[in-house]
Amino acid sequence: MNSGVAIYPGSFDPITKGHTNIIERGLELFEHLIVAVAVNSSKKTIFSVEERLEQLRDMFADNDRVIVDSFTDCLLVDYAKQRKAHAILRGLRTVSDYEYEFQMAHANRHLAPDIDTIFMMTESKYSHLSSTLIKEIVRYGGACHEMLDPQIEQHLKNKMK
Numbered sequence: 001m002n003s004g005v006a007i008y009p010g011s012f013d014p015i016t017k018g019h020t021n022i023i024e025r026g027l028e029l030f031e032h033l034i035v036a037v038a039v040n041s042s043k044k045t046i047f048s049v050e051e052r053l054e055q056l057r058d059m060f061a062d063n064d065r066v067i068v069d070s071f072t073d074c075l076l077v078d079y080a081k082q083r084k085a086h087a088i089l090r091g092l093r094t095v096s097d098y099e100y101e102f103q104m105a106h107a108n109r110h111l112a113p114d115i116d117t118i119f120m121m122t123e124s125k126y127s128h129l130s131s132t133l134i135k136e137i138v139r140y141g142g143a144c145h146e147m148l149d150p151q152i153e154q155h156l157k158n159k160m161k
């Protein structure tokens with residue numbers, strides 16, 4: 001397919017290999033992906049939006065099809081319209097993600113009927129991951145090289161010192 005622009009929104013606190021796997025596969029479908037750091041008002045994050053943006057920009061510096069950005073004071077669908085994106089990309093890990101994603105996709109579709117949400121199944125080896133779980137593992141000195149990019153792991157360790 002490889003057409004158009006899609007938004008891949010998330011808290012990315014921090015980005016994990018599960019997220020990067022979705023981004024890599026998303027690039028098979030879309031010409032450009034906007035990886036957008038967003039605010040989930042019910043979450044307290046360890047990294048500021050600026051820190052997360054810097055981490056993502058470093059990570060995708062060599063890929064001009066990945067655009068790193070943030071939106072913090074508007075709805076996802078309004079941001080998608082501003083960026084002329086016609087799709088929102090989301091990863092589904094387990095059945096427990098489904099209800100939450102179902103609600104969000106329907107709410108977004110109601111607000112903006114011309115923007116579709118595309119779901120991808122998270123690769124099974126990452127489907128048990130979450131940013132919260134990884135923060136817990138790093139906090140207590142566990143190994144997480146299979147879940148995190150080494151630079152992100154270092155940022156996390158520095159933050160937790």
Ligand code: COA
Nearest residue numbers: 009010011018019038040075076091107122129130131132
């Ligand atoms: N592999 C591994 N883990 C993954 C993953 C993948 N492929 N995809 C998601 N996750 C994990 C994340 O690490 C995160 O873990 P955490 O809860 O421990 O932090 C969790 O799944 C869900 O994270 P994320 O995808 O970042 O979603 P979110 O719930 O934090 O954020 C927003 C959702 C930001 C997209 C949503 O709140 C939003 O659109 N906000 C903007 C305001 C708005 O428009 N609100 C109305 C929406 S209807």
